[in-house]
Amino acid sequence: MKTYGYIVLGMSVLSIVMAIVDSPAWLIGGLFSIHLAWQLLAKEYRKAHCNAVTKGKVLSIRANGTFLGGEHQPLHNASIAYLDTVKEFKNLPPNFIHDVAPGEIIEIKYNARKPDVAFVNFIE
Numbered sequence: 284m285k286t287y288g289y290i291v292l293g294m295s296v297l298s299i300v301m302a303i304v305d306s307p308a309w310l311i312g313g314l315f316s317i318h319l320a321w322q323l324l325a326k327e328y329r330k331a332h333c334n335a336v337t338k339g340k341v342l343s344i345r346a347n348g349t350f351l352g353g354e355h356q357p358l359h360n361a362s363i364a365y366l367d368t369v370k371e372f373k374n375l376p377p378n379f380i381h382d383v384a385p386g387e388i389i390e391i392k393y394n395a396r397k398p399d400v401a402f403v404n405f406i407e
Contacts, residue, residue, distance in 0.1 A: 288323030291316050330402055332394050339365030339391040344380055351377055365391045366398050375403065 295316030302309035342364055346357035356377040363372055383389055393401035 285324065285327050288320050288327070291323060292320040295320055329394070329400055330392075333392045333400065333402060335393055335395040336404060337365050337391050337393065338388050339363040341383055341385050341387050341389060342369065343385055344375075344383070346380075347373065349374065361403075363389070363391065363403070365401065366393070368398065370399065370401060372401075372403055379403075 295313050298309045298313030298316055302313055340363065342362040344359050344361045347360045349358045350356060351358055358373075358377065359375045359379050361372045361375055361379065361383075362369055390404035391401050392404040
């Protein structure tokens with residue numbers, strides 16, 4: 284996703300330049316491209332600032348209705364308790380349900396300044 288984000292960011296810069304040079308109609312494409320680039324790069328940006336690791340307990344896992352590659356590969360949402368809070372982690376990969384069961388302890392990577400910004404640490 285990071286590569287696609289950079290490609291779209293380049294397209295948005297090109298669109299804004301073309302809006303200045305050629306026609307103001309290019310501005311619509313530039314604004315749309317900036318929004319799409321933010322959607323693709325925001326998660327990577329937040330992950331880069333998560334430098335602390337803690338343990339969390341999986342409370343529940345359920346399919347969220349979004350499928351990846353077919354009807355037998357749903358993405359999952361999981362409620363995980365860590366640092367005296369419970370957070371709903373969304374769009375976890377299809378194999379998450381096979382690797383982790385409710386009640387297990389897993390690693391959570393979080394931002395030390397903002398503990399609510401957290402991700403499941405898949406690299407152990």
